[in-house]
Amino acid sequence: MKSTLIVFLFGLWSVLGIAAETDQGSLSYSGSRGDQNLSLQTETMRTEYRWVQVPYQERVCRTETRYRRECRQEPPRRQCRQEPPRRQCRTVNKPVCRIVNGRRVCRDRPVRVCRDIPGRRVCRDIPGRRVCRDVPYQHRVCRMETRYRQERRAYQVVDRRTYANINFNFRTVGDTFGIRSDIRANLDREFLTIRTEDFSSPRRALVYSLVDSRDQRGRDTHITKSYSVRVISAHELFRPLDEVMTSSEISNGLMTFELGLMEHPSDTKLALRVTSGPVLFDRELSPSDFQLNHDGSKTQVAIDLARLLGNDYSGRELSIEFIVRVPRESLLNSNQFSKFEKRELFNRVWR
Known part of the structure; x- marks a missing residue:
């Protein structure tokens, strides 16, 4: 009985559209290019006590002033008044005459x-x-009248709201056949999490870049996330990590590493650590630090050690660790992969 009541209340909560402290949304991508959007909202409640006016009925008697109409007949009468003396003026035309050139000329003028x-x-x-x-x-x-008394009552009020707007712009690299990726968003109060699973055959990797903002407006939080997602072959992305890595000798400060075909170099990071007793070099490589050459199913990475190290170590043996990495944080479905880095150590004499 108790479980039935809980299910009923949950259903009523959903039908009425009442926001809760958690909200979820999901979408599926099947290969078509375009935008998809999720909008989530949560409300955090608090208990607030208020004094309210409660109506009740009470019999009240009082003396009221009322009116009755009384009429009488007034007799006829003569009414006289004295008008004061007054002056009455008006304008009239009178002829005015004068002698012009020996003859009399008259004209009317107002007077x-x-x-x-x-x-x-x-x-x-x-x-x-x-x-x-x-x-x-x-x-x-006497009549019944509505009166009011003060009572203190508890109310559930909204303490704060969180609005999340999440946009995904998808672009598939290569064949779109057999693609299916599910994305679930969960908003717990003001904490947003995204979980992605790819069910494509063969497996795809969802590489993304993100532009996000969090805006506080009073007690409300507005979260906006815009994902630009490229759906690529997982086999192609992780091939440099899965295949054997070799290296050449150091010749005139140049060294070449050969690894599995790097079909998505912008999504792969390379790093280098060089020691000869002390550490001579240890950092991630920028695109200007190396050159890529693709040969069939292999990629050669040519590195000018003389330029990177800023010195000539001719005749010395160097310990060189070459690292190839697929950034876990750049994949929406990183939980579906276990290996994100490959390291190989080579000892080479500078010739």
Whole structure:
């Protein structure tokens, strides 16, 4: 019964779309080039206590002021008022004449004319009318009213949210037949993990580069990850580690290493350690430190030791360790491989 209730609550949680402290998403890649996206969201909750108003009913009696309408009949009456004296003015045209060149010329010009009007008594008869007004009186009323009391209650509130947007841009190198890779993303609160498994036949390696950002907006965290993924043959990528490695003698400061065909040199790292008693050289090689030559199923790596060591060690025996590495951190499905590095030690006399 208890397990049934748990399953029911979990289903209800999912249907209502309520965010939890963990969220998962998955996608499958089958060889078609393009973008795929996963969006995850989690919410971390906390208990918060609040004082709330709780309604209840109470009978309340009080005296209210009400109004009744009372009317009366007013008799007819005569209303008189005294108008004050006033001055009334208006403008009229009057002829104005003058003698021009021996003859009389007249023109009308406006002239303001005023007169005084004496005050007078003006009366009018007002007929009788019905006059009504609202008269207040007191009335006692009882009714049920809603009142409120304060209570302290616990609430589950969102403490913080985390949003994760994960984009994958896939590109397959070579044949796309038989490719199938599954990617699962898990967001636990604000911790995001990606797990990838390749079920292709033959096996593929998912080599990626990543651009990511984490933005804090108030209490919310926004995670954005953009993966650029190249799907390549695992056999081709790990061939330099799986096959026998040999080296030449040191001639005029030059030395050549031969290993399995390196078909993806940008995804393979080379390192060199040279000792002759003290350590003379020990670091990862940059592309300008060596030259690659591909011959059938083999790759030759030519290294100018004189330039790297900055000295001539003619006649001395050197202990040279050559390391070929496929960076584990560059593979989305690194958990499916066990060997990421091959080391070979050669003792050679500088001739």
